[in-house]
Every structure is written in C-alpha cells, then in structure tokens.
Amino acid sequence: MIVELRKKSQITLPKEIVKQLCLNEGDSFEVIVENGCILLQPVAVYSKEYISKLEKEIKELKSKSLNNKSFDNTDDLIKDLK
Numbered sequence: 001m002i003v004e005l006r007k008k009s010q011i012t013l014p015k016e017i018v019k020q021l022c023l024n025e026g027d028s029f030e031v032i033v034e035n036g037c038i039l040l041q042p043v044a045v046y047s048k049e050y051i052s053k054l055e056k057e058i059k060e061l062k063s064k065s066l067n068n069k070s071f072d073n074t075d076d077l078i079k080d081l082k
Helices: 015-020 048-063 074-081
Strands: 028-034 037-043
Touching: 048 074
Parallel strands: none
Antiparallel strands: 028 037
C-alpha cells in the first residue's frame, strides 16, 4: 500500500491495517529505521509507578512457591494457570 507524507510529517495508516492490528486513536508506536526502511511497532506505554508495582508483584511471586513452581514473569505464571 502506498501512503503520502503530509504536512507536519504525518501519514495516514490504511483502514485495513488499523483494523487488522486493532489499533485505536491515541495508540503509541516505536519508530525504527532498519536497512533504509521505516518500521512502526505498536507499543504499550505505562507509568513508572505502574511498572514498579508490577516488578514488586513479580518479586513477591518469585519469593513464594506456587505448587513448588516459581516464575520469572507474570506471563509465565498466567500460562501455567491456564
């Protein structure tokens, strides 16, 4: 798909891509230049306070044993619970 660079260096993402990736107004992206290409990667942005809280919860989970198992992160714990 071809898009056009507009005033103030803006582009419009095609509707099909927005739907496919479930993007919404206000979403954030990391912009990466790789081998002469511009890559847009959707990212989630969280406050430092929220990250600190999650880190604390992960440390607590690591210090406890759940069915004699420990986990390095919440994703691994959730996968195990499923």
